[in-house]
Amino acid sequence: MTGAVGYTLPNHRESEVKPHRLFVALAIFGIASLSHAAVSPVLVIHGGAGVIRRDMTPAREKVVRAAMTLALKNGYAQLKAGKPAPDVVAAAITVLEDDENFNAGKGSVFTHDGKNELDAAIMDGNTLSAGAVAGVRRIKNPIQLARAVMEKTPYVMLSGDGAETFAQSIGMPLVNPSYFRTEERWQQLQKALKEDAAKQPHADVETAKHFGTVGAVALDVQGHLAAGTSTGGMNDKRWGRVGDSPIIGAGTYANSGCAVSATGWGEFYIRTVAAHEICMKVTQMRVPLKRAAAEVINQEIPSMGGNGGAIALDADGQISIPFNTDGMYRGWIGADGVPHVALYGDEDDGTAELPAPADSAE
Structure with missing residues (x-):
């Protein structure tokens, strides 16, 4: 002002x-x-990082870009209407969970035992409230259940059958596990099982164990941040494995000055507490957002043998989208209201030289 x-x-x-x-x-x-001065709202999303090269069919690429654009538009409409950041994050992620082209919700990969086990988390940077679910099998939109955990229970994380019992207690319907089955994901599992039997490494992105996740970070008109992440986990995973996505501080974190959602090889994000580390660099060490995110995603994690990416947003509306893979599904929308979507590593996503967000007076 x-x-x-x-x-x-x-x-x-x-x-x-x-x-x-x-x-x-x-x-x-x-x-x-x-x-009273309002903040220019910003929404950033991702749909997974990995070996994303320019061999995708034009039809598939068109569908993926359309889904990400819809997620951005839906979320931004809520931002412009004055909705709080957690509402926006949940709305954007729900769009991606409902699209079978992403490894979350409908398009989740299969476990070694041929089941779908879904994880999700959400965090309100204004209050530091958080909610997460892990290993659910009958929840159509895990991000919505994670939010309910945050808002309706004294807990942060619920898992498996208990999480689904809670969902029923608040009137959230359960879906038949067959809802999550897609032929493409099933065939990815079959290929992985054959490679397992032959003791061969997974040969490509379609069978890679650390492929895909969706997420969103948002800055609302009140200047508050939120982050959320949802995933089907690793293709061919065993023994109830849980990755970084539902672990607050690892794959998902937000506070008053920074919000992060990660995607990649979860074990390394857990061991580095990656999302929290980025935000601590920003808010406690006063490291610029892009540098903070790059130090963790492009230096620390690869030095340990991991890979992946992240989306990060600070309270000034600055964006960082680092990744150390061939590509990453990513998109953002800001003050101009124009959605920007990029998939490939050599593709300009519009964030390299973002202008400083302009404030608008009410």
Whole structure:
């Protein structure tokens, strides 16, 4: 907000300005009245990182881009309507969970035993509230159940049958496990099982064990952040394996200054507490967002043998989308209201030189 003599208070931090300090500032500068300044909202999404090369069929690419564009538009419409960041994150992720082209919800990969086990998490950076579910098999939209855990229970994470019992207790319907079956994912499992039997490494992205996840981070008009992630996990995973996506701090994290959703080889994101580390670099060490994200995703994780990517957003609306794989499904929408989507590593996603977000007065 700008006073009569040109003094500017940082609008993204209004909630942190103590009342008596604000009063003193107003008295010193003789400001007779104030106008409430709104933050320019931003939404960033991802649909997984991996060996994403330009051999995708035109029809498949068109469908993937359309789904990501729809997720961005749906989420941004809620941002413009003044909805809080967790609403926006859940709405965008739900679109991707409902599309079988992503490894989350409908398009989830199979476990070694031929089942679908889904994980999701959401975190409100304003309150540090969080909710997560792991290993659910009958929840159409795990991100919605994760949000219910955050809002309706004293817990952070519920798993398996217990999570589904909770879903029923709040009136959330369960779906038949067959809902998640797609022929493409089934064939990916069959190929992986043959390679397992022959003691061969998984040969390509379609059978890779750490392929795909969806996520979103959002900055709302109040200057609050949220992050969410949803995944079907690893193709051919065993023994109830849970990756980083539902673990707060590993694959999903948000606070007042930073929000991160990750995608990649989850074991390495867990061991580095990747999402939390990025945000701590930003909020505690005052490292610029792009540098903080790059240090974790493009240096620390690869140095340990892992790979993947992340989307990160700070309270000033700055975006970072680092990844160390051939490609990453990614997209963002900001003040201009235009959705930007990119898939390949050599594709300009529009975030290389983003202009500083402009504030808009109400």
